[in-house]
Amino acid sequence: MKIALITACLAGVAHSKMAALALKKEAKTRGHEICVEEQGGHKIPVKISKEQIEQADVVIIAKMVSISGKDRFKGKNILDVSVNEALRKPSLIMDKAELLIKK
Amino acid sequence: MDFWKETGNIFRETGTHFRTGVSYMLPILLIGGMVGSLAVLGGGSHEDGSIWKIFKDVGTIGLTYFVPIMAAYTAYSISDTPGIAPGFIVGVLAQQIDTGYLGALLGGILVGYATYMLMKLELPEILQSTWGFIAPVFSTLIVVVFMVYLLGPPIAWLMEVISSFLSNLGEEGSAIMGAVMGFLGGIDYGGPFSKTQSTFATAVMDLDLYVPLGICGSIVIIPPLGMCLATFLKPKLYTKVERNYAKSSWIYSIIGGFTEIVIPLAVGDIIRVTIATVLGCTIGGTIAGIFLLELSTPVLGIAQWFFYDKPLIFVICVVIGSLVTALTANFLKSISNRDIDALDAADTELNET
Structure with a gap:
C-alpha cells in the first residue's frame, strides 16, 4: 500500500526527522511505499505533491505541533499520532494504518 | 452534541496549540537575540546613526514582538489562517496590559x-x-x-509576583531553580518536560x-556529550551501533546543542x-544557578558560546555535568x-534483511 507521512515538531530539526526515519524503516520492512514531509519552525518543508496525496491509501500525521496545510488531506484516511508514539512504537502505528485501510 | 465535542477536542489539544x-x-x-547581541559585541557606542544602534533596535524589535507572534500562532493552531490576525492583536494587547507571555498564551487560545x-x-x-471577514x-x-476586564488584572498581578520573585532569587534560589530545570531538561530529551523548561x-x-536561559543553554549539551564520553571511556559496555553513533555525533553534540542527539544512545x-x-x-544546572550564569540570546549550540x-562557568558546568552523566551511566x-x-x-x- 501507499503511505503519505507528515511529521511536525517544534524546531523541525530532530524529532520530526527521527519519527520519519522510524516509520520509513518500518514501512520498508513491510514492503509499503512511503513518502514523507517533515515540518517545523526552522526549515522549509519538502512538500508532498498532489498526485502523491491522491495515490496514498493512508495519511499518517505524526505531530508535536499543528501541521500546516491540513486541508490538503480532506477526505483521505487519516491516522493522527504523536511524534513520541511514532518514535517508540512504529510497528504499532503501522498496524493501525493497515487496519484503517482494511475497513 | 457537535459543539461540546469540538470544544473538548480543542481544549484537549491545548499542549499542541501552545507548542x-x-x-x-x-x-x-533567535533573530532578535542574535542581532541584539551583535550590537553588544560591536562596542559600547550606541549613539544615533551608528550601525550598532540600528542593530540594537532590530534586536529590541525581535525581543518585543515574539510575544504577539506566539499568541498569533497559538490561535492559528486552533482556527487556521483566520486566527492569525486576532491572535496577533490580542498578543499585543496582552503586552500592553502587562500580562506578558502568560496573557498572550491564554489570549491566543481563547x-x-x-x-x-x-x-x-x-x-x-x-x-x-461576508461572515469570513x-x-x-x-x-x-x-x-x-x-x-x-476579567483576565487581565489577575494575570498582571501574577506576572508581577513571578517577576519580583525570580529577580530576587539570589544565589541559593537560582541554584534550586537550576536543579529543577536540570531535572526537567535531562528527563525526556526534548519531550514535554524539557520543552516546558526551555x-x-x-x-x-x-x-x-x-x-x-543561561541554565537552559548549558544543560542541553550535557546529555549527548556525557553519553558520547561514556562510550569512549568504556566502549565494552556499548553496542557497535552505539559506539559508531557516538563517534560521529560527539562533535555535533558540542556545536549543535540539542538534547535530542542523545536519543539513539538512550x-x-x-x-x-x-x-x-x-x-x-x-548538577550542571545547579552549578550554573549558583554562579548566576546569564545568557542573553536564545541561540543553539556553538553560537551561544x-x-x-x-x-568559564559555562564550560565548567558542561564538563562536570557530562562527567557525572558518563560515570553514572557506565x-x-x-x-x-x-x-x-x-x-x-x-x-x-536487522541490517542484512
Whole structure:
C-alpha cells in the first residue's frame, strides 16, 4: 500500500526527522511505499505533491505541533499520532494504518 | 452534541496549540537575540546613526514582538489562517496590559477558539460569504473585552509576583531553580518536560531575566556529550551501533546543542541512561544557578558560546555535568547484565534483511 507521512515538531530539526526515519524503516520492512514531509519552525518543508496525496491509501500525521496545510488531506484516511508514539512504537502505528485501510 | 465535542477536542489539544505558538515564535526570538547581541559585541557606542544602534533596535524589535507572534500562532493552531490576525492583536494587547507571555498564551487560545466557533456558525446564505471577514472582528472584540476586564488584572498581578520573585532569587534560589530545570531538561530529551523548561527560560526574557536561559543553554549539551564520553571511556559496555553513533555525533553534540542527539544512545537502555542524564543535568544546572550564569540570546549550540556573561562557568558546568552523566551511566551499565554480543548480533541481522 501507499503511505503519505507528515511529521511536525517544534524546531523541525530532530524529532520530526527521527519519527520519519522510524516509520520509513518500518514501512520498508513491510514492503509499503512511503513518502514523507517533515515540518517545523526552522526549515522549509519538502512538500508532498498532489498526485502523491491522491495515490496514498493512508495519511499518517505524526505531530508535536499543528501541521500546516491540513486541508490538503480532506477526505483521505487519516491516522493522527504523536511524534513520541511514532518514535517508540512504529510497528504499532503501522498496524493501525493497515487496519484503517482494511475497513 | 457537535459543539461540546469540538470544544473538548480543542481544549484537549491545548499542549499542541501552545507548542505550535512556540514553534513559530522561536525564529523571531533567535533573530532578535542574535542581532541584539551583535550590537553588544560591536562596542559600547550606541549613539544615533551608528550601525550598532540600528542593530540594537532590530534586536529590541525581535525581543518585543515574539510575544504577539506566539499568541498569533497559538490561535492559528486552533482556527487556521483566520486566527492569525486576532491572535496577533490580542498578543499585543496582552503586552500592553502587562500580562506578558502568560496573557498572550491564554489570549491566543481563547481568541483562536472564539474565531473557530464563530466561523462555524450557520448563517443565511446572503450573510455567509461576508461572515469570513467579520467573524475574526467579533472574536477579537469578545476576547479583548474579556481580557481587559476579567483576565487581565489577575494575570498582571501574577506576572508581577513571578517577576519580583525570580529577580530576587539570589544565589541559593537560582541554584534550586537550576536543579529543577536540570531535572526537567535531562528527563525526556526534548519531550514535554524539557520543552516546558526551555519555554519557561525563553519566556522570562520578556521580564529581562537571563539566568534561566543561561541554565537552559548549558544543560542541553550535557546529555549527548556525557553519553558520547561514556562510550569512549568504556566502549565494552556499548553496542557497535552505539559506539559508531557516538563517534560521529560527539562533535555535533558540542556545536549543535540539542538534547535530542542523545536519543539513539538512550533508547536501548532507557532507564539507566535517563538516571545518568538527569543526575548530570541537575548538577550542571545547579552549578550554573549558583554562579548566576546569564545568557542573553536564545541561540543553539556553538553560537551561544559568545553570548554568555561568564564563559568559564559555562564550560565548567558542561564538563562536570557530562562527567557525572558518563560515570553514572557506565557504573549503572557495569552492574547490569546487558548482553552486548546478543544486541550486536541482532543489529547485524536487522541490517542484512
